[in-house]
Amino acid sequence: MLDDIDRRILRHFQAAPESASADLADRAGVTSSTLARRLERMRARGVLRGARAEINWPVLGYTVEVSLRVTLDKTQPRAFDDFIEAAREVPEVIEIQTFLGQVDVRLSVIARDMAHYQDLYRSRILTLPHISDLDALMHVARLKTDETLPL
Incomplete structure (x- = not known):
């Protein structure tokens, strides 16, 4: 279901979910458009369920x-x-x-x-x-x- 690029994106996304898309794409070694497409595909498949605020x-x-x-x-x-x-x-x-x-x-x-x-x-x-x-x-x-x- 996930390839190495998807896993790399998720690994960096988990580490810093508040990162700007351009920074996340750079750290994951993909272009911003590739990052956007892959994140959208993972959302559509239910891998990513959305963003949330963590309240202290x-x-x-x-x-x-x-x-x-x-x-x-x-x-x-x-x-x-x-x-x-x-x-x-x-x-x-x-x-x-x-x-x-x-x-x-x-x-x-x-x-x-x-x-x-x-x-x-x-x-x-x-x-x-x-x-x-x-x-x-x-x-x-x-x-x-x-x-x-x-x-």
Whole structure:
């Protein structure tokens, strides 16, 4: 699906996604028009899903992060759908992952402080539908966040 030029472009794009197209083309060893064509082709194929802003939540006052492991009542036919639909409505839920196994869903939740988290937990999280078990893990440190692929 990808040739060596595509992989080289992606490698440089991952390293510095904010680079100007001309700089990226130069580092990847291609012309600007080749870079544009190949990036567009990778977007059309779904290799590149788009650009996003990475927000530093603590700088905005969100100093608490909690990972919630949720087990759902699977006797309810719409347990997953109802739960996920409701969890998406909570602005402080910044990530939702589903799993196979004892834990069905993991939510990443941010809060300004522990009082805010406690209020959020009681008023928004515990009211989510079809929860049969909930385990909270307090985030202490993020030691690695790297979504780059070894291309």
